[in-house]
Amino acid sequence: MTFQQPGTSARTAVDADWTRDEWIAFADRLLDTARSYASPGHGRIHFPGAEGGYGHDVDGLEGFARTFLLAGFRIAGARGEGTEELADFYRRGIVTGVDPDAADRWVRLDEHAQAKVEAASLALVLDMTRPWIWDRLDAVTQQRVVDYLAPVVGDTTYPKTNWLWFRVVVQTFLRSVGGPWSAQDIADDLTLHDSLVRDDGWISDGFERSYDHYVGWALHTYPVLWSRMQGADELAGGRTAGDVVRLDRFLQDAVALVGADGSPLVQGRSLIYRFAAAAPFWVGAIAEVPSVPLGQLRRAANAVVAHFTAHDAPGEDAVLTMGWHHEWRELAQSYSGPGSPYWAVKGLLGISLPADHPVWAAEAAALPVETGDDVRVVRAAGWAVSGTAADGIVRIANHGSDHAPDGALVGDSPLYARIGYSTATSPLANQAAWEEPLEQSVALVDAAGRATHRAAMDLVDVRVDGEGDARVAIAASVSRAHWITPRPAAHRHGSGIEGDVELAGVVTVHSLLRGPWEVRLTRVDSLEPGVDAGALRLRVGGWALAAGAVEGRARDAAASAVADGLASGIHSILGDGVASVEERFDASPLGPVAIVPVVTYPVEPSAWIATLVELTTEDLASPVDATAAAVVETDDRTTVTVTWPDGTATTSRLANPGPAPDADR
Missing domain, CATH: 2.70.98.70 (Beta-galactosidase; Chain A, domain 5)
Structure with missing residues (x-):
C-alpha cells in the first residue's frame, strides 16, 4: 500500500504496508547472509569490506553482536517456535566468544572500549531470549558470560552520552543472573539520562547540542526495552511512566520528520545505520503510547525500512555496506567497520512483537507529510x-x-x-x-x-x-x-x-x-x-x-x-x-x-x-x-x-x- 496523493508529484514510490510475514522474510534474509560470514566457531561475523578503524577483531565482534540483536527479535517474536537452528547458531557463538582460548573469541571489555557497546546488545538479547539461549548454556559458559560482562561494574570511563544505557542494560542482566552489579552505577546513569532530557520529549546525546537519530534509536529505545528486562522494574523506581510520556511527545515530532518516500532526515552521525531510524516507532508500539496511533507507528517504521530496500540497501548480496543508498565510506565515522552498519537492525525491532500483537492488525495511517x-x-x-x-x-x-x-x-x-x-x-x-x-x-x-x-x-x-x-x-x-x-x-x-x-x-x-x-x-x-x-x-x-x-x-x-x-x-x-x-x-x-x-x-x-x-x-x-x-x-x-x-x-x-x-x- 502506498499513500500517494492524487495529482501530486510526491516522492512516494515505496510500499509501506508489509505484512508481518514480509518483515520476517526480510529479517531472515539478513540473518542467513550474516551466518554465511561467521568464523568457524561462530564467535565472530566478518562481513566483506575494508577493515574498520578499530581493527579486525572488533569488526568481528560487531558483526556477531549486532546481528544477534536481530536474531533475538526474531526468536522472541516467534516465542522460540521454528527458530531452533537460529538459536543454536548464536548459542554456539556465545560459547566460543567467551572461551578465552578460542581463536575467534570476543574482544574483552578491558581490551577495547567498543566491546562495551556490543556488550549491551549481548545482554539485552540474552535477557529477551532467556528460555531459548541463556537457560540452555552450560554452567561454565554462563559463568564465562558473567565474567566477560563484569568489568562494566564501577567503570567510570563510559562517555556521558547514550553510552550510559550500555552500562545500565549490562548490569541489569548481571543482577538477574546473580552476577556483580552496582546500584550506585545504575542510579548515577539514570540521573545522567534525566539531565539530558530537554523540551517536548527530546533528549540531547550528551552535554553538547547533539540532536540526531540517537534521540530515537538509543535514548528513547533503551529505557523502554530496559524496563522489560527481568528485574528492571525493581530498579526503575517508578520512572517508566515518565519515560513513556516523553517518548509519546517525541514521537509526535518524529513521525512528522519522515518524508513521504520513507526517507529519514539525512542529518547527524552514524547515518550508515540507515533504517535504525525506525526503532522509536516500534518502541512506541511496545510502550503503547497514547497519542500516535499504532497504524501510523507501523507505517512510519515500514516506510523508513522500505525506503532503503527500494534503493537497494541491502543489495543483491544482502549485505549492508557503509553508506546511505549505496556504499560511500566517507559517510561512516572513521572507526566504523563492515559490521557497524548492522545496528540498522534496530529498525526491525517490530518482529519481536508476536503475530497476535495489535500493531499488526491496526489499519495503516498516513504520515503527517502525506495528509x-x-x-x-x-x-x-x-x-x-x-x-x-x-x-x-x-x-x-x-x-x-x-x-x-x-x-x-x-x-x-x-x-x-x-x-x-x-x-x-x-x-x-x-x-x-x-x-x-x-x-x-x-x-x-x-x-x-x-x-x-x-x-x-x-x-x-x-x-x-x-x-x-x-x-x-x-x-x-x-x-x-x-x-x-x-x-x-x-x-x-x-x-x-x-x-x-x-x-x-x-x-x-x-x-x-x-x-x-x-x-x-x-x-x-x-x-x-x-x-x-x-x-x-x-x-x-x-x-x-x-x-x-x-x-x-x-x-x-x-x-x-x-x-x-x-x-x-x-x-x-x-x-x-x-x-x-x-x-x-x-x-x-x-x-x-x-x-x-x-x-x-x-x-x-x-x-x-x-x-x-x-x-x-x-x-x-x-x-x-x-x-x-x-x-x-x-x-x-x-x-x-x-x-x-x-x-x-x-x-x-x-x-x-x-x-x-x-x-x-
Whole structure:
C-alpha cells in the first residue's frame, strides 16, 4: 500500500504496508547472509569490506553482536517456535566468544572500549531470549558470560552520552543472573539520562547540542526495552511512566520528520545505520503510547525500512555496506567497520512483537507529510520544520544543534551545523566539507577563499507564527563567525574539526520556513577590529543536489540545480546579491556530482540581506521572479513582510538577538 496523493508529484514510490510475514522474510534474509560470514566457531561475523578503524577483531565482534540483536527479535517474536537452528547458531557463538582460548573469541571489555557497546546488545538479547539461549548454556559458559560482562561494574570511563544505557542494560542482566552489579552505577546513569532530557520529549546525546537519530534509536529505545528486562522494574523506581510520556511527545515530532518516500532526515552521525531510524516507532508500539496511533507507528517504521530496500540497501548480496543508498565510506565515522552498519537492525525491532500483537492488525495511517502541509518547530534542537504534501519532502532550518559545547569555537560539522537538512538531500560530507561550509550555510569568505564557521551558535528564537495557510516556522541564531586552521585528528565522531581560530565578526541569521521555501534573513552585526569589510564577501548557500549528473544554472541574482526530478533554487531578494553555482565531486552519499546554488553579497555591517532558498520537485519549482520581501527595522525588533512565491503575504516580528555571544577562544 502506498499513500500517494492524487495529482501530486510526491516522492512516494515505496510500499509501506508489509505484512508481518514480509518483515520476517526480510529479517531472515539478513540473518542467513550474516551466518554465511561467521568464523568457524561462530564467535565472530566478518562481513566483506575494508577493515574498520578499530581493527579486525572488533569488526568481528560487531558483526556477531549486532546481528544477534536481530536474531533475538526474531526468536522472541516467534516465542522460540521454528527458530531452533537460529538459536543454536548464536548459542554456539556465545560459547566460543567467551572461551578465552578460542581463536575467534570476543574482544574483552578491558581490551577495547567498543566491546562495551556490543556488550549491551549481548545482554539485552540474552535477557529477551532467556528460555531459548541463556537457560540452555552450560554452567561454565554462563559463568564465562558473567565474567566477560563484569568489568562494566564501577567503570567510570563510559562517555556521558547514550553510552550510559550500555552500562545500565549490562548490569541489569548481571543482577538477574546473580552476577556483580552496582546500584550506585545504575542510579548515577539514570540521573545522567534525566539531565539530558530537554523540551517536548527530546533528549540531547550528551552535554553538547547533539540532536540526531540517537534521540530515537538509543535514548528513547533503551529505557523502554530496559524496563522489560527481568528485574528492571525493581530498579526503575517508578520512572517508566515518565519515560513513556516523553517518548509519546517525541514521537509526535518524529513521525512528522519522515518524508513521504520513507526517507529519514539525512542529518547527524552514524547515518550508515540507515533504517535504525525506525526503532522509536516500534518502541512506541511496545510502550503503547497514547497519542500516535499504532497504524501510523507501523507505517512510519515500514516506510523508513522500505525506503532503503527500494534503493537497494541491502543489495543483491544482502549485505549492508557503509553508506546511505549505496556504499560511500566517507559517510561512516572513521572507526566504523563492515559490521557497524548492522545496528540498522534496530529498525526491525517490530518482529519481536508476536503475530497476535495489535500493531499488526491496526489499519495503516498516513504520515503527517502525506495528509497536508506541516509546519512546526522542535524547540530543544532549535529546528523550524516544514513538510509539504505536494512533493513529500520534510525540511528543517537548524539554529540549535551543532554537536559542540556552548561557546566553543570549532569547525562546523556538516552533519550537524548546517542551516538546512531534509529528507531528499544530503549535506556534503567529504573531507573538504568539514573545512569549508558551503551548502546550507551563511559564511564570510575572505580573499583567499576561506569560509567562516558558526559553531557554537546561540539560539535566538524558535516558534510558529501566523494561522492557516500563513503559518511560518521561525528559527534564528547568532554566532561568532570564525575561520579555523584545522589540527590533525585520529578519529572523527561527528563533532566539527578543532584548530587555530581567527575571529571574523558577529552574524545573525533568521530562517522563515513556509512550504518548500525558506526566507533567510542575514545581518553582519559587527566585524572584528582589523577585519576589512571590503576584503570579504558574504556567501549564502542553498540545498546541495547530488546524482550521476546535475544541471546547474545561474542568472543575475538567481541560481538553481536540477537532478533526478528535484530542484534546488536560490534567489537574492534584498541586497546586491550575485548568484552562481558551486560544483563538487565525490562529496555526497547521494551521487558523484553535487551542485550547490549560492548567492554572494558585499559585506555591509548592520545591513539586512534576504535570500529565498527553495527545495522541491522540478515540476513544482517557482519561477525565479515570483517572490519579493521587505525588511523594516524598528527600535527593538525587526518586522519582516514576505510575499511568498504563491502570492501569500505574511508579516512577522523577529526576536532581538541581544548582545554578541561570548566565546571560548
